[in-house]
Amino acid sequence: SAVISQKPSRDICQRGTSLTIQCQVDSQVxxxxxxxxxPGQSLTLIATANQGSEATYESGFVIDKFPxxxxxxxFSTLTVSNMSPEDSSIYLCSVETSGTNTGELFFGxxxxxxxx
Amino acid sequence: DAKTTQPTSMDCAxxxxxxxxxxxxxxxxxxxxxxxxxxxxxxxQYIIHGLKNNETNEMASLIITEDRKSSTLILPHxxxxxxxxxxxxxxxxxxxxxxxxxxxxxxxP
Numbered sequence: 001s002a003v004i005s006q007k008p009s010r011d012i013c014q015r016g017t018s019l020t021i022q023c024q025v026d027s028q029v030x031x032x033x034x035x036x037x038x039p040g041q042s043l044t045l046i047a048t049a050n051q052g053s054e055a056t057y058e059s060g061f062v063i064d065k066f067p068x069x070x071x072x073x074x075f076s077t078l079t080v081s082n083m084s085p086e087d088s089s090i091y092l093c094s095v096e097t098s099g100t101n102t103g104e105l106f107f108g109x110x111x112x113x114x115x116x
Numbered sequence: 117d118a119k120t121t122q123p124t125s126m127d128c129a130x131x132x133x134x135x136x137x138x139x140x141x142x143x144x145x146x147x148x149x150x151x152x153x154x155x156x157x158x159x160x161q162y163i164i165h166g167l168k169n170n171e172t173n174e175m176a177s178l179i180i181t182e183d184r185k186s187s188t189l190i191l192p193h194x195x196x197x198x199x200x201x202x203x204x205x206x207x208x209x210x211x212x213x214x215x216x217x218x219x220x221x222x223x224x225p
Contacts, residue, residue, distance in 0.1 A: 004159075033212070033213075035215075041217075042203070042215045042216060042217050042218060043160065043215040044215075045212050045213070045214070048212065058212075092159055092160075094159075094160075104150070104162040104165060105152075105160070105162060105213060106162065107159030107160045107161070108159050109158060109159050110158075110159050
């Protein structure tokens with residue numbers, strides 16, 4: 001298993017500003033994922049972040065809007081840039097633990113973002 | 117797009133078994149069936165997964181039909197704390213997980 005901590009847990013931001021969300025894992029993991037969950041909706045994958053390489057973005061998400069860093073095997077950040085009210089969502093960090101061969105994901109508690 | 121279909125919502129009486137169905141008629145031979153749940157205001161939680169055999173752990177049982185085109189998640193004695201959205205996901209190890217809308221299970225006192 002893995003324990004994932006996200007910061008901030010929630011924030012209220014002004015339109016046009018940017019916010020960086022941090023994800024810290026208590027063990028080294030190869031694959032980290034960032035999801036978005038809009039109000040009342042299911043989860044949508046934003047990107048996959050592997051240490052030592054550029055993040056891979058899903059269709060509809062671009063690096064300029066959601067830059068991601070992955071400096072080591074236990075940490076990642078997601079920045080939501082130039083925010084608009086449509087970016088109001090819960091952003092979730094997830095990891096796939098290496099070596100278990102189960103493919104199961106562990107999630108953080110999410111960062112609830114409200115853009116005014 | 118999600119490769120599964122689930123009922124939008126279900127109710128279950130507390131203490132009874134909750135049986136949550138999932139259809140995955142296009143599943144391929146090397147794809148697993150995963151179940152997750154998301155309790156309100158929390159991140160999703162892994163429950164169980166299987167390939168073709170039935171599986172059981174401390175949380176639930178997973179029954180997969182012989183043709184693998186459908187499965188059922190069983191919570192043997194549902195409690196109020198099991199009220200959540202349950203997601204059935206078909207995935208091959210190494211692929212990205214695609215979450216559908218899931219089933220909103222309400223456990224009633």
